[in-house]
Amino acid sequence: VACLDLFAGSGALGFEAASRGARRVVMVENSSPAVRQLEANRDKLKADAIAILRGDALAAAQNAAQREPGCYSLVFIDPPYHQGWLEKVLPACMTLLTPSGLVYAEAEFPLDGDDAPAWMQDWEVVRADKAGMVFYHLLQRKSSARIEA
Incomplete structure (x- = not known):
């Protein structure tokens, strides 16, 4: 299962999906401090299935729709x-x-x-x-x- 977490915020939804076996989780968040916290949490948890993108959720969704x-x-x-x-x-x-x-x-x-x-x-x-x-x-x-x- 691959998951996309738009407006990731604290990452609760994406981290939960990863902990339940999602093979890939892409988190999108626009706030730089939130992105830094997401990255720190991902690294602390060794959650290799999680990718974090800083940016606009709408643009990320539209780009992903074209690419994937x-x-x-x-x-x-x-x-x-x-x-x-x-x-x-x-x-x-x-x-x-x-x-x-x-x-x-x-x-x-x-x-x-x-x-x-x-x-x-x-x-x-x-x-x-x-x-x-x-x-x-x-x-x-x-x-x-x-x-x-």
Whole structure:
């Protein structure tokens, strides 16, 4: 399993994936201090399966979609809220994912139900719940939107 952790932050999602046997985890983080901490943690844990990229998550997702289509089984998206990141990043995930790949996405609002945003039309919410003020979702491309790699 290969995972892409966009907006890595503390790296909790990516480190957990690596600890559970992911063969490759790519973490993307824009903050230099956070990147330094991620690198220190990776080195301390000897987590050789983890690669850390400093940069913009949207650009990284778009570049990976061009270079490595169909490469990732799981993409983590836990972006800063109220900035429209999910709407911007999800289209690149269409190409990034393996045919049965999943996206784990956190948001400040639910992505399913009657109030689902229009940009969710190609995505199916496989699972969703709420913890405190955070809505978290497991997404899969709808079969009509699948892109074969």
